[in-house]
Amino acid sequence: MNTHTLSGGFADAPIQSAQAFRAILDAMARPGKIMALHGAAPPAPLSMAAGVALLTLTDATTPLHLAGAADCAPVRDWVAFHIGARLVKAGDAAFALGTWAALQPVTRFATGLPDYPDRSATLIVEMDRLTNHGPTLTGPGIETATWLSLPETAAFRANRALFPMGFDCLFTCGSRIAGLPRSTKVEAL
Amino acid sequence: MNDATPEPAYNFAYLDEQTKRMIRRAILKGIAVPGYQVPFASREMPMPYGWGTGGVQVTAACLVPEDRLKVIDQGADDTTNAVSIRRFFARTAGVATTTRTADATLIQTRHRIPETPLHAGQILVYQVPIPEPLRFLEPRETETRKMHELEEYGLMHVKLYEDIARHGQIATSYAYPVKVSGRYVMDPSPIPKFDNPKLSDSPAIQLFGAGREQRIYALPPYTKVVSLDFDDHPFTASKAAHVCDLCGARASYLDEVITDDLGGRMFVCSDTDFCTDRQAHGKRGRLSAPISGGAA
Structure with missing residues (x-):
């Protein structure tokens, strides 16, 4: 364990997590809207936004899956100290974190039950870029249509077809975050 | 504040x-x-x-x-x-x-x-x-959960239909x-x-x-x-057929206030901020206090 494990959390958790949640709520309620997060300094390769999302939403009651490069000792130690989430395999996770490639196949993740669609995974997807250019998004939270640089469309269309079941996504890049709930229709531009 | x-x-x-x-x-x-x-x-x-x-x-x-x-x-x-x-x-x-x-x-x-x-x-x-x-139609949580799962909402339409059969209209008002x-x-x-x-x-x-x-x-x-409604009984957003007695608003939702034991009553906006704001902008209703310090 190095000293970096102990740092990088919220300095003032009640206030910073409240501000972070409002940004995440806005991101999820308005799919495609890119919001800024700040307040955490997680170890590489995690982006700041992914670290803030973990600190805000996960704790010892939420099984977490780290995928690919995110599943490294510094991140595992940081999660153990700041969050205490149990690290599990993909199918058991309430939250999963990694790049889109590392999270494949996404059909592994919980999509909820027909009578309890809320028992589904939330994927925190690390992105190289996050812009409002890409596939078209329509649905609840979007007035007419918006666009987001999604890694692909087929997986999200398949996920939308499961509605009301399905997983929900948060896309993170640096300090920025955007949401894509299962309710959003995704069409290739 | x-x-x-x-x-x-x-x-x-x-x-x-x-x-x-x-x-x-x-x-x-x-x-x-x-x-x-x-x-x-x-x-x-x-x-x-x-x-x-x-x-x-x-x-x-x-x-x-x-x-x-x-x-x-x-x-x-x-x-x-x-x-x-x-x-x-x-x-x-x-x-x-x-x-x-x-x-x-x-x-x-x-x-x-x-x-x-x-x-x-x-x-x-x-x-x-x-x-x-x-x-109120099905007391068991296990059943209502299954009804939501199967998108089985016929019971609710039966309830609204029974309103129409009994009262001639959908009587559910809140x-x-x-x-x-x-x-x-x-x-x-x-x-x-x-x-x-x-x-x-x-x-x-x-x-x-x-x-x-x-x-x-x-x-x-x-x-x-x-x-929810029916083609021949479309949903209508109803309110008391009066205007606000304090600000004169015609399109806001009204509360009925009993003012005495002789059948006296007044209707006022339920939204106090909306009503106060209208009065501040000079809107007047039937029972508004006269404008103080007005023209002599």
């Missing part, structure tokens, strides 16, 4: 951090499945069930120090429930409060949607007594059931059906908290919300 600075003995917005994370996760799942009731581990709050413990927990999970909070009880900013919840958050979160709808960033409401249209920077939190729209985004039938909390059209395509985020029943549900902005 800032009657207190935050009390240092409390965590920000009263609830502990783990509870807020749990509520926040439920809110996000509610947003992802509009109209679906997400179970959550509702906490004891320092007020009785029925006083808005669900709304208070949702508000506590959403508040940031920069917020400007408005609390209404059946449209009024100055009744016991509204005053005590507003003071609760002024004391435990130190947030600014307001009675003006347009200035508020977070509005907790009991049984009304403000007359002033909401805007994109706002969150409306509803206090919900019975979140399950099918509960907590009027709606269908959200073409999927879940939802109880909009006991708002008058006059307010139902405002649920649909609102630019604001709408969150619903039921503390005793331990459910949270949500409407993201710009979500289609349709009041």
Whole structure:
């Protein structure tokens, strides 16, 4: 364990997590809207936004899956100290974190039950870029249509077809975050 | 309106951090499945069930120090429930409060949607007594859950049909059931059906908290919300056929107030901020006080 494990959390958790949640709520309620997060300094390769999302939403009651490069000792130690989430395999996770490639196949993740669609995974997807250019998004939270640089469309269309079941996504890049709930229709531009 | 600075003995917005994370996760799942009731581990709050413990927990999970909070009880900013919840958050979160709808960033409401249209920077939190729209038709949770799963809402249409058979019209006038985004039938909390059209395509985020029943549900902005009806008995947003006796408003929802024991009565806007604002702009109703200091 190095000293970096102990740092990088919220300095003032009640206030910073409240501000972070409002940004995440806005991101999820308005799919495609890119919001800024700040307040955490997680170890590489995690982006700041992914670290803030973990600190805000996960704790010892939420099984977490780290995928690919995110599943490294510094991140595992940081999660153990700041969050205490149990690290599990993909199918058991309430939250999963990694790049889109590392999270494949996404059909592994919980999509909820027909009578309890809320028992589904939330994927925190690390992105190289996050812009409002890409596939078209329509649905609840979007007035007419918006666009987001999604890694692909087929997986999200398949996920939308499961509605009301399905997983929900948060896309993170640096300090920025955007949401894509299962309710959003995704069409290739 | 800032009657207190935050009390240092409390965590920000009263609830502990783990509870807020749990509520926040439920809110996000509610947003992802509009109209679906997400179970959550509702906490004891320092007020009785029925006083808005669900709304208070949702508000506590959403508040940031920069917020400007408005609390209404059946449209009024100055009744016991509204005053005590507003003071609760002024004391435990130190947030600014307001009675003006347009200035508020977070509005907790009991049984009304403000007359002033909401805007994109706002969150409306509803206090919900019975979140399950099918509960009075089917008391078993196992059955209503299965009905939502199978999208089997025939029973609700039978109920509305029986209204028509008995009364000649759909007699349900509050907590009027709606269908959200073409999927879940939802109880909009006991708002008058006059307010139902405002649920649909609102630019604001709408969150619903039921503390005793331990459910949270949500409407993201710009979500289609349709009041259930029949082709030959279309939904109508009804109100008392009067104008406000204080501000003369014709299109706002009215409360009837008994003024004596001889059958005297008056109708006033249920939304006190809306009514006060109109009066401040010189609008007058039948029983308005004469303008003081006016032309001699």
